[in-house]
Amino acid sequence: MRVGLGLRNRRAVPWPAVPCLAVQEFRRAVIDATGAGGRVVSLFGLPDGPRETRLVAILADDARGELDALSARVSLGYPALTPECPQTHLFEREIAEQCGVVPEGHPWLKPVRRHPPDHLPPGVAPRPFDREAYPFFRIAGDELHEVGVGPVHAGVIEPGHFRFQAHGEEVLFLEIVLGYQHRGVERLLESEPAARGVLIAESIAGDSVIGHVEAWCGALEALARVRKSPRAQAVRGCALELERLASHLGDVGAIAGDIAYAPAAATLGRLRGECLNLLMLLSGNRFGRGLVRPGGVAFDVPDDMAAASVARLERVRAEFDRAADDFFANDSVQGRLDGVGVLTASGCADLGLVGPTARACAVPRDVRTDHPWGVYRYAHIPTATAQAGDASARAVVRQLEIIRSLEFLIEQLPALPRGAPRAALPDRLAPDELTVALVEGWRGEIAHVVVTDATGGIRRWKVTDPSFHNWSALAAAMPGGAISDFPLCNKSFNLSYAGHDL
Amino acid sequence: MLRRLWERLRHGADTLPYPGGTPGFPERFRGRPVLDPAGAGGPALDLGACLFSPDEATACPEGALRFTTEHRLASRTREGLVTATGELPSPAALQGRARRLFGRSLRLRSVVAGSCGGCEAELVALGNVVFDMARFGVQFVASPRHADGIVVTGTVNPNMRAALEKTYEAVPDPRLVIAVGACAIGGGPFRAGPEAGTGVPAGIPVDLYIPGCPPHPLTILDGLLRLLGRIEDGTRGPRG
Numbered sequence: 192m193r194v195g196l197g198l199r200n201r202r203a204v205p206w207p208a209v210p211c212l213a214v215q216e217f218r219r220a221v222i223d224a225t226g227a228g229g230r231v232v233s234l235f236g237l238p239d240g241p242r243e244t245r246l247v248a249i250l251a252d253d254a255r256g257e258l259d260a261l262s263a264r265v266s267l268g269y270p271a272l273t274p275e276c277p278q279t280h281l282f283e284r285e286i287a288e289q290c291g292v293v294p295e296g297h298p299w300l301k302p303v304r305r306h307p308p309d310h311l312p313p314g315v316a317p318r319p320f321d322r323e324a325y326p327f328f329r330i331a332g333d334e335l336h337e338v339g340v341g342p343v344h345a346g347v348i349e350p351g352h353f354r355f356q357a358h359g360e361e362v363l364f365l366e367i368v369l370g371y372q373h374r375g376v377e378r379l380l381e382s383e384p385a386a387r388g389v390l391i392a393e394s395i396a397g398d399s400v401i402g403h404v405e406a407w408c409g410a411l412e413a414l415a416r417v418r419k420s421p422r423a424q425a426v427r428g429c430a431l432e433l434e435r436l437a438s439h440l441g442d443v444g445a446i447a448g449d450i451a452y453a454p455a456a457a458t459l460g461r462l463r464g465e466c467l468n469l470l471m472l473l474s475g476n477r478f479g480r481g482l483v484r485p486g487g488v489a490f491d492v493p494d495d496m497a498a499a500s501v502a503r504l505e506r507v508r509a510e511f512d513r514a515a516d517d518f519f520a521n522d523s524v525q526g527r528l529d530g531v532g533v534l535t536a537s538g539c540a541d542l543g544l545v546g547p548t549a550r551a552c553a554v555p556r557d558v559r560t561d562h563p564w565g566v567y568r569y570a571h572i573p574t575a576t577a578q579a580g581d582a583s584a585r586a587v588v589r590q591l592e593i594i595r596s597l598e599f600l601i602e603q604l605p606a607l608p609r610g611a612p613r614a615a616l617p618d619r620l621a622p623d624e625l626t627v628a629l630v631e632g633w634r635g636e637i638a639h640v641v642v643t644d645a646t647g648g649i650r651r652w653k654v655t656d657p658s659f660h661n662w663s664a665l666a667a668a669m670p671g672g673a674i675s676d677f678p679l680c681n682k683s684f685n686l687s688y689a690g691h692d693l
Numbered sequence: 694m695l696r697r698l699w700e701r702l703r704h705g706a707d708t709l710p711y712p713g714g715t716p717g718f719p720e721r722f723r724g725r726p727v728l729d730p731a732g733a734g735g736p737a738l739d740l741g742a743c744l745f746s747p748d749e750a751t752a753c754p755e756g757a758l759r760f761t762t763e764h765r766l767a768s769r770t771r772e773g774l775v776t777a778t779g780e781l782p783s784p785a786a787l788q789g790r791a792r793r794l795f796g797r798s799l800r801l802r803s804v805v806a807g808s809c810g811g812c813e814a815e816l817v818a819l820g821n822v823v824f825d826m827a828r829f830g831v832q833f834v835a836s837p838r839h840a841d842g843i844v845v846t847g848t849v850n851p852n853m854r855a856a857l858e859k860t861y862e863a864v865p866d867p868r869l870v871i872a873v874g875a876c877a878i879g880g881g882p883f884r885a886g887p888e889a890g891t892g893v894p895a896g897i898p899v900d901l902y903i904p905g906c907p908p909h910p911l912t913i914l915d916g917l918l919r920l921l922g923r924i925e926d927g928t929r930g931p932r933g
């Protein structure tokens with residue numbers, strides 16, 4: 192039974208209509224909903240008067256395409272949800288860190304990004320804070336050893352710290368400490384003018400520029416009641432699929448590189464570059480910066496550019512097919528990928544995983560299908576899944592998605608609907624409203640949840656990158672595996688540090 | 694196996710002929726910005742603060758700022774990125790001992806410090822078959838002890854500052870510091886935030902600044918090759 196306020200992707204609802212429940216009722220509702228197959232899209236706090244924080248949960252019923260918003264007012268602490276609802280574990284740690292509210296009874300209450308609280312309600316003094324203090328988990332034993340890696344890595348890799356408890360080659364436990372890329376994105380989105388906000392949104396995760404700016408614009412457009420032309424929607428969909436294509440090609444190539452299969456690594460790396468170059472043709476930047484703007488797109492796609500892009504994509508398709516045939520049909524490749532970093536469908540549900548990681552465990556979660564927006568309401572992309580939940584399955588899901596994104600682009604680009612590329616946005620947003628903008632980025636669900644204040648200013652801008660859900664999956668997939676498999680396992684997830692750290 | 698070999702032969706080489714053949718950038722590519730009309734008394738452009746976004750052009754008074762497709766942007770000094778005319782001096786090559794040590798072989802350690810990941814993606818791309826930085830003897834290495842210098846990306850936020858300083862200290866002298874991207878030069882899009890830094894801190898002297906958000910791989914490659922004295926074509930005017 193639903194107790195929250197029902198809403199849909201990118202519809203704004205009045206903030207006062209979001210039920211404010213007693214904390215026990217709020218807990219029950221979230222625990223029951225997730226127990227019945229629901230999913231936590233986001234759970235966060237916002238200051239709500241002196242010494243008070245409002246907890247807000249956005250839940251998804253993916254089968255019905257519905258979202259649910261509910262809230263509760265808490266003071267300095269509340270009974271944690273995590274013991275009964277594991278998928279809230281990182282959200283509750285985040286609430287503790289951002290708002291200074293203690294989820295009592297949380298089994299793993301450690302810092303998430305290591306910064307002083309930035310959403311503290313008025314009247315609460317911040318506790319003393321030490322950036323370096325982090326209580327590591329340790330397993331003691333004469334035959335056990337500990338391996339620490341990072342934050343500065345051996346290659347060109349974003350900073351993060353991985354600490355293994357190992358018995359010989361076997362990993363018993365992996366603890367992942369992040370926050371090194373923290374830049375204070377949410378506070379900046381709440382305080383900077385929109386003209387600057389769009390550049391920050393494009394810089395949440397540099398390899399998911401389109402995904403995040405699409406969600407950022409989607410939220411603004413919902414709050415401003417702006418309708419985009421069918422043409423703008425289609426161009427934005429094409430940009431998002433190009434981003435997915437480039438990233439998946441790069442990921443499969445990186446997996447090939449990691450298992451020393453050089454021909455596929457070289458070809459796929461080059462094809463990734465070709466897709467980035469197509470984004471540059473459209474937008475002037477290899478990651479599509481500057482293209483997606485509130486109300487539509489800053490650049491139109493003229494017919495000759497669309498035709499040239501399709502011709503180049505056809506070549507990418509032909510080359511990819513050859514490279515993929517060679518790579519995926521190779522026994523030694525399969526032998527190396529099978530059984531590495533296995534996740535189960537039930538583990539996936541418990542942790543609330545998203546994107547190709549979930550789909551590789553046969554969980555058909557995809558915002559484009561479950562909560563479609565823009566062009567995806569008309570042009571359906573079938574959801575790709577695989578069964579095994581291992582590195583091989585994660586590669587196969589990407590392969591299928593590469594094929595389907597190519598089909599989508601080759602179909603859409605020559606037949607872009609008419610319309611103005613960009614609609615004007617009013618100066619003011621609707622006051623006292625809440626909206627949820629979801630996007631299926633190439634790593635999975637990107638969520639921006641926005642609450643406006645009484646004057647239409649931004650009261651809270653909550654960003655949830657798919658990596659925020661999925662880093663736990665990497666930690667869960669390693670125990671029992673060999674420490675030497677870590678680089679490969681890590682590549683098979685390819686999570687974002689910047690997207691997690693904000 | 695034979696099929697694979699045949700595939701390889703059929704395909705030929707993919708590496709861009711660089712330097713030499715300048716690649717065609719698409720018309721919309723946003724390289725070096727210029728002011729129209731350029732000149733005396735007008736505002737100065739700071740490439741270190743520029744995010745190369747179309748919004749910056751539209752925010753400027755009627756047509757004053759426009760982006761060219763010129764990808765060569767690097768400078769040896771911070772002031773060298775500020776220009777009133779849109780002209781940029783070519784960065785001076787290393788001289789003497791540094792040139793002898795690094796000119797034909799440069800090993801770099803990457804330090805990512807509070808970035809969005811975009812600049813690193815382009816650094817990684819430099820290693821692929823298209824840009825193939827290794828053919829110039831430039832490589833990323835796994836330890837600061839093996840390195841001749843560091844490449845810094847990101848705003849150098851409080852959470853990474855100590856790690857950056859330690860890595861810098863661990864690189865043996867003489868060592869180079871290369872700041873890649875708007876974030877490492879001045880904080881980029883995050884420069885207003887308390888949890889972001891404003892780029893490489895004063896205690897770590899920078900030898901080469903490469904602007905962009907992120908810089909195109911060829912912008913990075915061009916800067917590195919000029920630093921090493923591997924491009925001295927003077928196409929960017931007097932060396933300074």
Ligand code: SF4
Nearest residue numbers: 809811874875876906
């Ligand atoms: S300069 Fe731009 S691309 Fe590079 S790290 Fe900063 S925001 Fe990302």
